[in-house]
Amino acid sequence: MGIKELTKKDTVKICIFYFSGTGNTAWSAHKLAEKLNAFNYQVKLVSCEHEMNIDSEINNCDMVGLAFPIHSSFAPLLFREFLKKLPECTNKPLIALTTAGYVAGDVLWYTLKPLENKGYIPRVFSNIIIGNNMHLPVLSPLRVTKPDRLPKKLEKAEKKIEKMASCIKEGTLHIEGIGPFGRLLGLVQRGIADNFESFAFKGFHSDEKCVQCGWCIKNCPNHSIEEDNEGVKFLDSCILCMRCYSFCPYHAIQMTDKTKNMRKYKRYTGPEGKRS
Ligand SMILES: Cc1cc2nc3c(=O)[nH]c(=O)nc-3n(C[C@H](O)[C@H](O)[C@H](O)COP(=O)(O)O)c2cc1C
Structure with missing residues (x-):
């Protein structure tokens, strides 16, 4: 039709x-x-x-x-x-x-x-x-x-x-x-950026602020975050959606050490001003 x-x-x-x-x-x-x-x-x-x-x-x-x-x-x-x-x-x-x-x-x-x-x-x-x-x-x-x-x-x-x-x-x-x-x-x-995800920067890691609350693991759309005794692990299957980095309740996810500077690298808050 x-x-x-x-x-x-x-x-x-x-x-x-x-x-x-x-x-x-x-x-x-x-x-x-x-x-x-x-x-x-x-x-x-x-x-x-x-x-x-x-x-x-x-x-x-x-x-x-x-x-x-x-x-x-x-x-x-x-x-x-x-x-x-x-x-x-x-x-x-x-x-x-x-x-x-x-x-x-x-x-x-x-x-x-x-x-x-x-x-x-x-x-x-x-x-x-x-x-x-x-x-x-x-x-x-x-x-x-x-x-x-x-x-x-x-x-x-x-x-x-x-x-x-x-x-x-x-x-x-x-x-x-x-x-x-x-x-x-x-x-x-x-x-x-042909095949962007495979070559793009994937340096996501958690810092000392991480309390292993599990929010990122539960909310990652591609199940690319896991945890073990040593802490949270970010897998290569990450699609760079920015959800964990933007909305981690403890701002504990970083791309590089630079992003610890929250004044310079503020996190995106989204249209609702809160986690999606
Ligand atoms: C990995 C990545 C690549 C992006 N590339 C572009 C781009 O090429 N041009 C652009 O205008 N915005 C780009 N953006 C910004 C997003 O497209 C934009 O913020 C989008 O509205 C996010 O939608 P979402 O909140 O539904 O994920 C990019 C964002 C990410 C995470």
Whole structure:
């Protein structure tokens, strides 16, 4: 069924699958759901970290939504693995958003293009610039977005999400990031960071403030943190989502010794100002 026909249906069911390391994408997906619900869509939000019967979720919806943060012009590894599990379907309209700290380029198009071969039809793709959750203490003192800067960014992000919901409602085709600038940015970033997680900095470790409360182990989306008698261990399967580093209750997780300086390397607090 095409998006135009859907606009005539009484109840359109949308299932939005998302991954969020530090809360920006979860916040954006919830906002989109809120706005679509107000247009009488029936929206279900599913975190890809949770157990689900993906085939039945897809079969039961009229339109599929996807939402993920940009990790250097890629989707996070966990989400890429999730996408591989999406079943084949027939002409299912696809809507998607990515969240970024600065600029998102063509990541939606690049990541989701293979889904066209499985029967998903791209309809509305939006880049939501929201807040940076990433420190790069090795390369540069790139700062995360401070809490006092967030409200303005969230306001802008919400307007963008509102526009996205309107495009969905009106059945307008709207695909962002496929102009020359977006494509060039994507190409350059991916050229530098091909297979980002395998080469990127992974120096996460706990310091003397760690009380082994287990929060990081319980909340790591990829089960990449373990503990033994000697303390907490960070495994190579880390996808760099920044959740443990940002929300450790004791600020005991560091990237390098530099990040112990909490005045310089403040942790990202997320749109809700608390742990996701
Ligand atoms: C490993 C990593 C790479 C990132 N790369 C980019 C990037 O290339 N461009 C950008 O604007 N933001 C980048 N960011 C920032 C995040 O995309 C942004 O803060 C996002 O909204 C986080 O979403 P979340 O809170 O749902 O995890 C990166 C963040 C991480 C952790």
